[in-house]
Amino acid sequence: MESVLVFIQDVLSTPALLIGTMALIGLIAQGRPVEEVIKGTLKTILGFVIIGAGAGILVGALNYFGALFNFAFGVQGVVPNNEAIVSLALNEYAQATALIMAFGMVANILLARFSKWKYIFLTGHHTLYMAALIAVVLSVGGLEGWQLILAGSALLGFTMVFFPALAQKTMVKITGEESIAFGHFGTLGYVFSAWLGSIFGKESKSTEEIKFPKRLSFLRDTSVAISLTMFMFFVLVSVIASFKEGFDPAMTTGINWFLFSVIQSLTFAGGVYIVLAGVRLLIAEIVPAFKGISEKIVPDAKPALDCPIVFPFAENAVLIGFLVSFAGGLVGLGILVALGSTLALPLILPGVIPHFFCGATAGVFGNATGGRKGAIIGAFGHGLLITFLPAFLMPVLGTLGFANTTFSDADFTAVGIVMGNIANYVQGYGLLAVSLLIFVAPIVLTLLQPKKA
Amino acid sequence: MAIKKIMCACGSGLGSSFLVEMNVKKVLKKLGVEGVEVGHSAATDIFKGSADVFVCGKDMYNILSAYGPCVTLTNIISMAELEEKLGAYLKEVGVI
Numbered sequence: 001m002e003s004v005l006v007f008i009q010d011v012l013s014t015p016a017l018l019i020g021t022m023a024l025i026g027l028i029a030q031g032r033p034v035e036e037v038i039k040g041t042l043k044t045i046l047g048f049v050i051i052g053a054g055a056g057i058l059v060g061a062l063n064y065f066g067a068l069f070n071f072a073f074g075v076q077g078v079v080p081n082n083e084a085i086v087s088l089a090l091n092e093y094a095q096a097t098a099l100i101m102a103f104g105m106v107a108n109i110l111l112a113r114f115s116k117w118k119y120i121f122l123t124g125h126h127t128l129y130m131a132a133l134i135a136v137v138l139s140v141g142g143l144e145g146w147q148l149i150l151a152g153s154a155l156l157g158f159t160m161v162f163f164p165a166l167a168q169k170t171m172v173k174i175t176g177e178e179s180i181a182f183g184h185f186g187t188l189g190y191v192f193s194a195w196l197g198s199i200f201g202k203e204s205k206s207t208e209e210i211k212f213p214k215r216l217s218f219l220r221d222t223s224v225a226i227s228l229t230m231f232m233f234f235v236l237v238s239v240i241a242s243f244k245e246g247f248d249p250a251m252t253t254g255i256n257w258f259l260f261s262v263i264q265s266l267t268f269a270g271g272v273y274i275v276l277a278g279v280r281l282l283i284a285e286i287v288p289a290f291k292g293i294s295e296k297i298v299p300d301a302k303p304a305l306d307c308p309i310v311f312p313f314a315e316n317a318v319l320i321g322f323l324v325s326f327a328g329g330l331v332g333l334g335i336l337v338a339l340g341s342t343l344a345l346p347l348i349l350p351g352v353i354p355h356f357f358c359g360a361t362a363g364v365f366g367n368a369t370g371g372r373k374g375a376i377i378g379a380f381g382h383g384l385l386i387t388f389l390p391a392f393l394m395p396v397l398g399t400l401g402f403a404n405t406t407f408s409d410a411d412f413t414a415v416g417i418v419m420g421n422i423a424n425y426v427q428g429y430g431l432l433a434v435s436l437l438i439f440v441a442p443i444v445l446t447l448l449q450p451k452k453a
Numbered sequence: 454m455a456i457k458k459i460m461c462a463c464g465s466g467l468g469s470s471f472l473v474e475m476n477v478k479k480v481l482k483k484l485g486v487e488g489v490e491v492g493h494s495a496a497t498d499i500f501k502g503s504a505d506v507f508v509c510g511k512d513m514y515n516i517l518s519a520y521g522p523c524v525t526l527t528n529i530i531s532m533a534e535l536e537e538k539l540g541a542y543l544k545e546v547g548v549i
Contacts, residue, residue, distance in 0.1 A: 125467045180530060184468075217515040222465050223497040276465055276495065283467070288475060305530060306468025312511035312527050357464065 015094030019282070020045035022102055026289045040285040047281030048094075054278055055087030058271030058405075061264045065234065066404035068251055069347075072241040076346040079233065080390045080408030081353055083275040086132045088403055093135040100152035101131035101286075107157020107439065109294050112301045115442035116449065120294040121160035121183045123306040124283035126409075130185055131156055133412050134419070140398035141423025141431055151432045154439035155419065161442065163187040163411055164304035170194040173368045174313050183304025185411035186358035189385050192410075193362035193378030194369045200377045201370015207316040207363070210372065219322070222276075222353065227269040229352040234261035272353075307361040314364045320372070321363015321379040326355040328383020335384075336391060345391045354386055354408035382410075389413035396420025456548050458490045460504030462517060466495030473508055473529055480536045484549055506542065508535070 011017045023044035027037040062084065069077030090097060104127065112118050121127060134152045143151055160183070167182040167190060182190075219225045238257040241247055252260040294301060311318045329350025336347050359379050366378025386408060393413040394401040397420070407413055423431055459477055463470035470493035477491050492504070496516050499507065506522045510529040517523050524538050543549045 122472065123468045124471075175528065217512075220464055220513065220516055221496045223495075273497065276467065280467055280471075280493075284471075287471060291475070303530075305472060306463075308463045308469040308510060308512070309472075309528075309530055312529060315512045318512055353465075 013095060015090070015098055016045050016048045018095060019048050019098045022098065023285050027285065030289060030292065043281050044285050047278045047284070048090075050278030050281065051087050051090060051275050052278075054083075054271050054274030054276075055091065056271075057267060057274060058084045058087060061230075061268040061271065062404045064251070064253070064260075064264055065237065065268075068234075068237040068241045069404070071247070071251065072237050072244060073347070075340060076402070077237070077349060077404060078346045078390065078394070079230070079349050079405050080351040080386070081272065081405050082129050082408055082412070083272050083279070083353075084405040085400065085403065085407050086129050087271075087275045088405070089132040089136050089400060092400075093132060093139060096135035096139065096148055096152065097128070097132045099149045100135055100156055101128055103149060103153035104131055104134075104156025104160065105286075105290050107153050108160040109297055111157050111161045111439070111442055112294065112298045114446070115161065116446040117161035117165040117442050118298065118301045119161045119164035119181045119183070119304045120291070120298065120301045121164065121304045122287060122291060123183045123185075123304070124287040124290070125279045126183070126185045126306075127156070127160065128279065128283065129407070130159055130412060130415070133407055133416050136397055136400055137416050137420045137423065138431065138435075140396060141420065142427040143431055147429070147432045151435035154435045155415070158439050158442070159185070159411065159415060160304070164302075166191055167365075170365050170368055171310075174310050174364060179302055180309070181302040181304040182307070182310070184307040184358075184361065184409075186307065186354070186361060186386075186409035187411050188414050189358055189382040189410035190362050190365040192385055193374075193382045194365040196378040196381045197366035197368070197370030197374025199370070201366065201372075201374025204371030204373035206314070207320055207367045207372045207375050208314055210316050212316050212319055217319070219319075219356075222356065223269050223273055225352045225356055226272055227265050229350075230265035230268045231261055233349060234265050307357055310361060310364045314367050314375075317363040317367040317375045318360040319363075320375050321360040321366070321382075322356050323359075324376050324379040325359025325362055325383035325386075326350050326352070328359075328380040329355055329387050331380075332384045332387030336387065346394055348387045348390045350383070350387065351405075351408050355383060358386060358409050359383060386410055386413070389417065392417050393420070396423070456486075456489055456505045456543065456546065458492070458504040459506055459508060460499065461491070461493040461508045462496050462499055462513060463493075463509065464496060464513075466493055466498065469510070469529055470494065473526075473535070476530070476532055476535050477508055477539065480532065480539055483536065484540055484543065486543065486548060508539065 024041045027040045164181040167187045171182045362382035363375045363379040366374040390406050393416045461470040461473040474493040501520045507517045508524045514525045
């Protein structure tokens with residue numbers, strides 16, 4: 001009997017097996033045939049193992065980058081990338097992340113059922129990343145065990161309906177439909193962009209009336225885009241470092257700076273590629289199951305979907321948004337450098353993926369409210385926002401705050417900053433109570449609202 | 454021409470292409486098409502011959518059209534648009 005308990009405990013405390021067990025239960029509960037149950041369970045575990053392997057590769061390149069950056073500029077340099085930071089977070093917080101993700105989806109269904117925010121958040125990889133962020137921030141804030149899981153799931157469920165609700169007004173403007181919602185944790189940046197657009201972009205023509213060079217679209221290939229920008233960053237730090245006194249050639253693995261930069265930028269891009277492949281496998285069974293179950297329990301809910309769903313509605317705004325947001329990131333970096341002597345902030349480099357996906361989406365949102373002017377000003381504001389937010393997130397991430405990468409998209413960083421700073425004032429049961437209050441708030445507000453006749 | 458594999462693609466191959474994949478499966482079922490493998494992936498992973506036909510949003514057309522026939526959607530979550538365009542393509546190549 002005792003050995004059975006030890007076995008169960010081992011399964012629960014080995015994240016890959018815990019996640020596999022959750023997939024197994026989910027697949028059996030759906031009444032799927034045996035071969036599909038086996039296939040789905042194995043692929044889910046495989047996904048988790050692959051993420052870990054990708055993390056190992058990423059870290060190698062990031063460590064070289066971090067050391068060189070520190071040597072060249074004397075401060076911490078950070079390239080925000082969700083995949084990189086989540087793969088690192090999973091090394092330590094995998095168990096909490098997995099449980100928070102599972103129960104967070106339950107919390108999402110409860111909120112969609114009982115509050116007026118009837119959204120089901122179907123962007124599975126972002127659910128995973130947000131679960132990881134919440135697990136880290138609450139753990140650093142002192143929660144553990146069942147309290148951590150309960151508080152974390154409540155918060156995750158809240159974010160899964162709150163952010164789609166925030167974006168809905170502009171979403172209707174973009175798609176012309178009420179039935180589809182937006183589910184991507186960069187929402188604060190998009191809403192900010194739409195707000196800037198509505199102020200500055202009055203009567204500006206739509207971006208879609210501009211003729212744009214089609215060849216630029218090769219940047220839509222994420223591996224190519226990551227490799228190119230990381231190459232530029234590596235060249236910058238390795239060249240500057242090599243001119244400084246006390247430079248040790250071992251910092252660039254003893255080879256020429258150019259070749260070093262080529263190898264390391266591609267190593268980083270390769271790591272991201274592997275993590276993405278792992279995430280794809282990990283969520284492959286979870287998302288359809290979540291979708292199926294939620295459709296049964298909350299039939300009138302709106303699916304909240306990933307950001308590229310808005311891209312085809314304004315293709316030019318996508319490219320403008322990416323380029324301008326990236327420019328905003330560079331300007332933001334300049335401001336951080338200028339502030340560096342007074343505030344000890346890490347330098348946030350413009351990570352290509354957040355500017356790429358979130359910047360593009362910010363462009364589409366800005367275009368919806370303020371045409372081409374709105375797209376440009378909105379995306380620029382977004383670029384500044386996602387440069388400053390990570391700088392303030394780093395201190396609440398505990399030891400992960402010293403990594404050379406961090407969460408990138410606006411909602412991850414904002415939720416982390418808010419919860420991390422609340423955790424500075426209330427710990428333990430207090431923090432749990434705050435999380436539960438945040439969770440029930442939408443339900444209470446819905447109940448208090450006078451019913452329409 | 455026999456269609457054995459349909460691949461849905463988007464930027465990182467995680468979110469929207471996955472939803473399109475689920476929709477494609479529904480549409481195939483409705484049209485009574487069987488024995489077709491449907492998958493989703495990132496644009497990086499698309500090469501000539503990786504599928505018989507690709508399904509993507511209008512914004513990805515420039516990347517994917519070099520690798521094979523593309524069913525391109527303006528509203529990538531619209532079932533009606535998908536059914537119309539994919540159905541038309543399958544008729545054109547003689548699957549249905």
